[in-house]
Amino acid sequence: MNAETTPLLQVNDLSIGFGDQPPIITDVNFSIDRGETLALVGESGSGKTITCRSLLRVLPRSAVIHSGTAVFNPKASAPVDLFSLSEKELRDVRGDRISMIFQEPMHSLSPLHRIGHQVAEVLTLHRGHSRASAKVKVIEKFRRVGFVDPERAFAAYPFELSGGMRQRAMIAMAMIARPELLIADEPTTALDVTTQAQVLELIKGLQEETGMAVIFVTHDLGVVANIADEVCVLRKGRVMESGPTDIVIGAPAHGYTKKLLAAAPAIPHSAEPSAARPVVDPILQLEGINKTFVSRAGTFFGKNREVQAVKNVSLTVERGKTFAIVGESGSGKSTVANIALGATQADAGGAIRYWATKGALPVDVAHLDTSERRAFQREAQMVFQDPFSSLSPRMQIIDILTEPLRIHGIGTRKEQKERAAELLEKVGLDKNMLRRFPHAFSGGQRQRLSIARALALNPSLLVCDEPTSALDLSVQMQVLELLEEIRDDFGLSYLFISHDLAVVARIADEVAVMRQGQIVEQAAPDVLFTAPRHPYTKALIAACLEADVSQKINLQTVALGAGDPHTWPEAYAMQGSSLPPLVETEPGHLVRVNP
Amino acid sequence: MTVLPNNHYVDDAPYDPDEDIKSLDRPDLDAPSWLLIWRKFKRHKLGLWSGIFLLVAYLSLPFVGFLVPYTPNERNADHLYAAPQMVRLFHEGSFIGPYVYPITAEADLENFRWNYVQDRENPARLEYFCEGDDYNFLGVFRADTHLFCAPEGATVFLWGADRLGRDIFSRIFYGAQLSLTVGLIGITVSFILGITIGGLAGYFGGRTDWGVQRVIEVLRSLPELPLWLALSAAVPSHWGPVAVFFVISIILGLLDWPGLARAVRSKFLALREEEFVRAAEMMGAKPNRIIRKHLLPNFASHLIASAMLSIPAMILGETALSFLGLGLRAPAVSWGVMLNDAQNLASIEIYPWTAIPMLPVIVVVLAFNFLGDGLRDSLDPYSDH
Numbered sequence: 001m002n003a004e005t006t007p008l009l010q011v012n013d014l015s016i017g018f019g020d021q022p023p024i025i026t027d028v029n030f031s032i033d034r035g036e037t038l039a040l041v042g043e044s045g046s047g048k049t050i051t052c053r054s055l056l057r058v059l060p061r062s063a064v065i066h067s068g069t070a071v072f073n074p075k076a077s078a079p080v081d082l083f084s085l086s087e088k089e090l091r092d093v094r095g096d097r098i099s100m101i102f103q104e105p106m107h108s109l110s111p112l113h114r115i116g117h118q119v120a121e122v123l124t125l126h127r128g129h130s131r132a133s134a135k136v137k138v139i140e141k142f143r144r145v146g147f148v149d150p151e152r153a154f155a156a157y158p159f160e161l162s163g164g165m166r167q168r169a170m171i172a173m174a175m176i177a178r179p180e181l182l183i184a185d186e187p188t189t190a191l192d193v194t195t196q197a198q199v200l201e202l203i204k205g206l207q208e209e210t211g212m213a214v215i216f217v218t219h220d221l222g223v224v225a226n227i228a229d230e231v232c233v234l235r236k237g238r239v240m241e242s243g244p245t246d247i248v249i250g251a252p253a254h255g256y257t258k259k260l261l262a263a264a265p266a267i268p269h270s271a272e273p274s275a276a277r278p279v280v281d282p283i284l285q286l287e288g289i290n291k292t293f294v295s296r297a298g299t300f301f302g303k304n305r306e307v308q309a310v311k312n313v314s315l316t317v318e319r320g321k322t323f324a325i326v327g328e329s330g331s332g333k334s335t336v337a338n339i340a341l342g343a344t345q346a347d348a349g350g351a352i353r354y355w356a357t358k359g360a361l362p363v364d365v366a367h368l369d370t371s372e373r374r375a376f377q378r379e380a381q382m383v384f385q386d387p388f389s390s391l392s393p394r395m396q397i398i399d400i401l402t403e404p405l406r407i408h409g410i411g412t413r414k415e416q417k418e419r420a421a422e423l424l425e426k427v428g429l430d431k432n433m434l435r436r437f438p439h440a441f442s443g444g445q446r447q448r449l450s451i452a453r454a455l456a457l458n459p460s461l462l463v464c465d466e467p468t469s470a471l472d473l474s475v476q477m478q479v480l481e482l483l484e485e486i487r488d489d490f491g492l493s494y495l496f497i498s499h500d501l502a503v504v505a506r507i508a509d510e511v512a513v514m515r516q517g518q519i520v521e522q523a524a525p526d527v528l529f530t531a532p533r534h535p536y537t538k539a540l541i542a543a544c545l546e547a548d549v550s551q552k553i554n555l556q557t558v559a560l561g562a563g564d565p566h567t568w569p570e571a572y573a574m575q576g577s578s579l580p581p582l583v584e585t586e587p588g589h590l591v592r593v594n595p
Numbered sequence: 596m597t598v599l600p601n602n603h604y605v606d607d608a609p610y611d612p613d614e615d616i617k618s619l620d621r622p623d624l625d626a627p628s629w630l631l632i633w634r635k636f637k638r639h640k641l642g643l644w645s646g647i648f649l650l651v652a653y654l655s656l657p658f659v660g661f662l663v664p665y666t667p668n669e670r671n672a673d674h675l676y677a678a679p680q681m682v683r684l685f686h687e688g689s690f691i692g693p694y695v696y697p698i699t700a701e702a703d704l705e706n707f708r709w710n711y712v713q714d715r716e717n718p719a720r721l722e723y724f725c726e727g728d729d730y731n732f733l734g735v736f737r738a739d740t741h742l743f744c745a746p747e748g749a750t751v752f753l754w755g756a757d758r759l760g761r762d763i764f765s766r767i768f769y770g771a772q773l774s775l776t777v778g779l780i781g782i783t784v785s786f787i788l789g790i791t792i793g794g795l796a797g798y799f800g801g802r803t804d805w806g807v808q809r810v811i812e813v814l815r816s817l818p819e820l821p822l823w824l825a826l827s828a829a830v831p832s833h834w835g836p837v838a839v840f841f842v843i844s845i846i847l848g849l850l851d852w853p854g855l856a857r858a859v860r861s862k863f864l865a866l867r868e869e870e871f872v873r874a875a876e877m878m879g880a881k882p883n884r885i886i887r888k889h890l891l892p893n894f895a896s897h898l899i900a901s902a903m904l905s906i907p908a909m910i911l912g913e914t915a916l917s918f919l920g921l922g923l924r925a926p927a928v929s930w931g932v933m934l935n936d937a938q939n940l941a942s943i944e945i946y947p948w949t950a951i952p953m954l955p956v957i958v959v960v961l962a963f964n965f966l967g968d969g970l971r972d973s974l975d976p977y978s979d980h
Contacts, residue, residue, distance in 0.1 A: 029604075240610070243603030253605045343877055377879035390870035394628055394892040403888070404878045433619075440625035453874070
């Protein structure tokens with residue numbers, strides 16, 4: 001065989017283990033051709049990251065490669081087995097012939113060095129460039145990856161850039177030596193959806209220009225459908241299914257792939273918009289809420305800086321329904337959730353009203369006295385985002401579940417215990433788990449426990465702050481189903497916060513899209529998804545990647561809507577420092593637009 | 596393995612799409628955290644052995660009087676500055692059990708020093724459970740039985756004798772009673788202050804935090820040794836050894852808390868952001884309950900580790916003060932007091948064994964450091980590998 005027909009990288013029978021424990025990667029095989037994109041797909045614990053890191057031998061210290069070969073076949077030299085190279089030989093491959101980008105760009109760039117110098121280092125190390133000629137090349141590359149002012153970016157420190165821009169800098173660093181293989185380990189997971197779409201497009205464009213191959217590690221089948229030629233589905237360190245993307249995604253043969261595809265949330269493409277009805281039985285209402293955060297100055301006597309996180313937000317949650325707030329990081333959606341529960345004090349001026357029962361007099365959540373506050377805390381509970389930090393590692397499940405009852409002094413010990421067992425069964429867990437500790441549970445199970453704790457006091461309102469964002473796809477679906485089920489069983493009302501329109505599409509009765517602290521569009525989900533008006537909503541919908549090979553991203557829509565609010569079409573654009581008013585364009589459909 | 600056309604590979608192993616959500620994901624982590632910490636700590640051999648050593652050392656403190664042949668202030672006027680005696684087993688080729696050679700002092704009038712001559716003819720076999728000087732057993736009863744002692748007419752100075760002819764070996768054991776416990780009392784004082792003040796600063800933040808931070812900075816900027824000296828010079832000289840001992844340990848504790856307060860404060864700040872604490876707040880738990888039930892259990896282990904690492908500082912502090920003559924004073928016996936005798940360069944040169952009390956100081960300080968390190972490394976039992 002000649003070099004043109006052999007794959008660029010062929011991995012055979014790879015097995016990796018920690019210490020003397022049983023292997024966590026077993027018999028993994030895959031290969032990648034020049035110019036091709038291979039996606040390694042899997043959920044947490046599937047071993048996808050370990051697999052790709054083993055190629056450059058950047059593994060945790062106790063990990064051992066038990067067996068396997070990884071034959072790398074560069075253009076200029078003879079094929080080599082990456083696993084049998086010496087450290088010194090491997091250094092010549094790393095960053096030069098094969099380079100890597102990581103999930104969290106903040107952690108992969110040194111905070112003490114200017115970005116330009118970090119990127120130029122690759123050239124001075126591997127290619128023997130002088131500093132001046134390296135700088136010219138780096139600036140050229142920065143322009144290519146989309147920096148508006150590459151000269152300025154060259155001199156910037158990592159903390160001066162946003163997440164997306166940092167990831168672009170990482171890509172520039174990885175690309176500068178024109179590698180033949182780029183390993184991208186979840187490069188877009190930490191980014192907002194609109195930024196993700198743009199970064200994916202950038203990687204694709206660069207790949208076409210340079211003809212490099214890309215190994216793309218991800219948990220997101222939407223990303224796979226959009227970018228990969230070949231897919232390799234991993235589960236618990238084993239390959240479940242692999243092959244060309246259109247076949248694996250289009251006609252999956254393995255049960256696991258099918259399950260993953262079924263669990264991928266999707267935005268409905270066509271639905272009959274239902275007629276809007278006025279809210280007759282509200283449970284929670286926010287009116288004209290503003291929140292300004294004062295960031296403390298570094299010195300005792302220094303001046304404080306103010307940031308307005310929420311601007312004039314009004315919304316009404318109907319009893320027994322789900323009101324969803326969607327927005328990217330920094331949109332102020334979590335602040336709204338905290339204000340709604342009285343955990344954060346809003347600025348003076350707005351009102352938060354809570355109706356305990358239909359037709360009752362509303363209480364003002366911002367100004368509760370002690371007994372009202374205790375009553376409200378029993379009525380309204382929160383489900384948190386991170387299932388690993390929301391349960392105390394030192395408490396047994398029974399203590400976690402009975403803690404709310406004890407705080408409010410409800411029931412005897414025995415009754416509390418019975419209640420805990422009952423709650424566990426409600427969320428689909430077994431009551432013999434009462435004496436277990438939270439760390440024995442998986443993320444999905446822990447999120448169920450967190451929901452069970454929120455239910456302990458029989459609340460009527462649950463505020464869910466991104467309850468599924470930290471979970472795997474298949475688990476996310478189960479938790480959403482559970483949330484729907486308990487909502488209908490107990491007549492709960494939800495204020496549901498998410499960054500993912502597709503998740504919300506399933507559960508919400510009303511959706512508000514937030515951007516920079518303001519609601520830009522609000523409607524029932526079928527109206528919002530089928531007939532979005534606002535450019536930002538359109539961008540969010542367009543940036544949602546679906547596990548469907550025939551649907552590709554419309555990047556123009558994304559770039560337009562996700563850009564600076566000043567650049568939106570005139571009717572929607574920001575004038576000076578304020579957006580147009582929120583007007584009802586048709587019954588039940590609110591848009592920030594100049595009438 | 597199935598390979599379909601188009602290079603399409605499908606795994607054949609049985610697969611159950613509805614995996615039981617009722618089964619445990621990580622059964623190995625299903626244990627209270629102290630057990631997980633212990634499992635991890637057990638693998639830290641150096642820390643484990645240091646811990647065992649310290650445990651044995653502390654447990655034997657009440658029995659010191661029984662374990663050693665002499666009482667701390669028992670003078671032996673015929674054996675001033677006696678050299679260490681070796682315990683031997685074989686005499687002229689035959690096994691006669693542990694014995695020592697009796698020694699007699701000879702004055703070297705040219706160099707003004709004592710020389711000791713061994714009587715190699717008459718090996719003196721050690722006696723066991725023999726009667727010696729009175730001591731307080733467990734601090735309650737008088738007793739006079741010693742584990743071992745020399746027979747009539749001989750002496751057993753394993754590590755030599757000091758300028759008054761007192762057995763250094765026995766005195767080191769007695770000294771441990773004070774030197775080891777000074778750390779415990781000091782750390783208790785420092786703990787109470789550190790946790791309270793650090794906890795207040797961490798929980799309330801803002802101005803309280805700012806104030807506490809500045810106080811800590813001021814305290815930390817004071818030069819330690821002169822401060823110790825000033826404080827202990829203020830202890831009235833007519834107070835008894837026990838009173839002085841308590842005052843010294845409290846002084847050490849009073850000056851040690853800032854480090855601990857900082858650790859508590861930063862841990863508090865980190866834990867406050869954890870969602871389980873916010874969850875408790877939103878359920879309506881009062882600050883007191885949040886601190887006791889949710890915050891304290893989660894950093895108790897960190898506190899224990901930092902305590903282990905600060906006890907050596909206390910022991911060294913006591914040693915330094917007593918060495919300078921400003922800490923404990925005779926007739927109290929501590930390692931620092933003993934080293935006070937070794938201040939004189941001449942005596943170290945001629946009688947180097949007077950400096951032996953340095954060894955237990957070094958050993959104990961190292962042991963605490965190893966133990967503390969081992970604990971600190973085991974504190975996060977949930978991280979993998």
